[in-house]
Amino acid sequence: MKAGKSRLEKVKKSIGFSELIVVDAKGSASGTCAMWKSSVSLHPIEFNKNLIVVKVTKAVCDWFLVGFYGPPYATKKKNAWENLMALLESFQSLWVCMGDFNFIISDNEILGGNRGGSSATNYLKELIFEFGAIDLGCSGNKFTWAKRGWGNSAIKRRLDRGIANISWRLAFPRASIAHLGAISSDHAPLLLDTNPKDSFAHRPFRFEAARIRDNNCNSIVEKACNERVTGSAMVKLCKKQAATREALRKWNKEIFGHYQDKINCLMNKIAEVQKNPPSTDNGKIESVLLTDLSEWLARSEVMWRQIKRTVAQRRG
Incomplete structure (x- = not known):
C-alpha cells in the first residue's frame, strides 16, 4: 500500500467508515492500513x-x-x-x-x-x-x-x-x-x-443524478413527457409525471439497473475472465470490462455524493 494517510482518510469517508489505522510506506516498502465502522x-x-x-x-x-x-x-x-x-x-x-x-x-x-x-x-x-x-x-x-x-x-x-x-x-x-x-x-x-447469507433485500427505485451520465436518460424522459394525454393543464402535468416515473422505473429495472448490481456483475465477469487461461482475447475482454467498471464506479460516486447532500440538508 503506497497511499498516504490523507488519501486513506478520503477513502475511509467515501465508504462510510469512521476508524482508521495507518502504517505509512517508507521508501520502496509498502505500508499497511485497517478501516472499520464505529458500530463494530x-x-x-x-x-x-x-x-x-x-x-x-x-x-x-x-x-x-x-x-x-x-x-x-x-x-x-x-x-x-x-x-x-x-x-x-x-x-x-x-x-x-x-x-x-x-x-x-x-x-x-x-x-x-x-x-x-x-x-x-x-x-x-x-x-x-x-x-x-x-x-x-x-x-x-x-x-x-x-x-x-x-x-x-x-x-x-x-x-x-x-x-x-x-x-x-x-x-x-x-x-x-x-x-x-x-x-x-x-x-x-x-x-x-463469517456468516454468508443466501439472499439480499433489494432497494426501492429512486431517481438519482448519476443516471444523467447515461446517454439514454434524456431520451427516456423526453419520450415520456411527449406522450399525448387529455384533461386540464394540472391533470396533464400529473399524467406526464406519472408516465415519466413509470418509464424511468422500467428503464432502471430492465436496462440501467442498480449501481451495486452492475458493479458486482462487472467484477464477477472480470474475476471469471481472470480465471481463464492467459490469451490475447481474454486480455482484450478484461480491458473492456475494466473500462465499463470505471464508468459505473464514477456513477456510483455521483450517487453517494447526492445522498450525502440530501442527508446533510435534512439534518440542517
Whole structure:
C-alpha cells in the first residue's frame, strides 16, 4: 500500500467508515492500513509494516483478526515470520490470519513461470504445521497474483489466502473467503464473510443524478413527457409525471439497473475472465470490462455524493 494517510482518510469517508489505522510506506516498502465502522466492536492490538492485529469482540466469542504481509525478500522474511508466529503463539483465543503471504503450499497454485523446487524455507508451510492451522479455501479465481498482467505471458500464483486455528473454524463453520477481481492491481482482494447469507433485500427505485451520465436518460424522459394525454393543464402535468416515473422505473429495472448490481456483475465477469487461461482475447475482454467498471464506479460516486447532500440538508 503506497497511499498516504490523507488519501486513506478520503477513502475511509467515501465508504462510510469512521476508524482508521495507518502504517505509512517508507521508501520502496509498502505500508499497511485497517478501516472499520464505529458500530463494530474492534480494538487495535498491534500494527507495523508487516501486520495489523485487531481483537473483534462479539456476544458469542472474542477473536483476533491478523492482516499479514510477507516480505518477498529473503533478508526480511525470517524476522517477519518469526514475529507472526510468536504473536499467534501468544493468543489464548480464536484467530484468523489473512493477507499476502508470498508463499504457495502446493504446485497446483502455480501457472506459468519456473516450477522448480527451492531449498529456501517455506514459512507458510511451517506455520500451518506448527499451529495445526486450516486453510479457509476460496471461491472465485484460483490465483490471487499475476505478473505482466493477465494476458498471454502472465505468471500466476496463489500468494494470498486466509488461515485460522481449529477453534476459529469451529466457531465459524460457514465462513468463506472469496477472491474478487483484481482491479488496477496485480493482487486480487480477499473477502472474508463469517456468516454468508443466501439472499439480499433489494432497494426501492429512486431517481438519482448519476443516471444523467447515461446517454439514454434524456431520451427516456423526453419520450415520456411527449406522450399525448387529455384533461386540464394540472391533470396533464400529473399524467406526464406519472408516465415519466413509470418509464424511468422500467428503464432502471430492465436496462440501467442498480449501481451495486452492475458493479458486482462487472467484477464477477472480470474475476471469471481472470480465471481463464492467459490469451490475447481474454486480455482484450478484461480491458473492456475494466473500462465499463470505471464508468459505473464514477456513477456510483455521483450517487453517494447526492445522498450525502440530501442527508446533510435534512439534518440542517
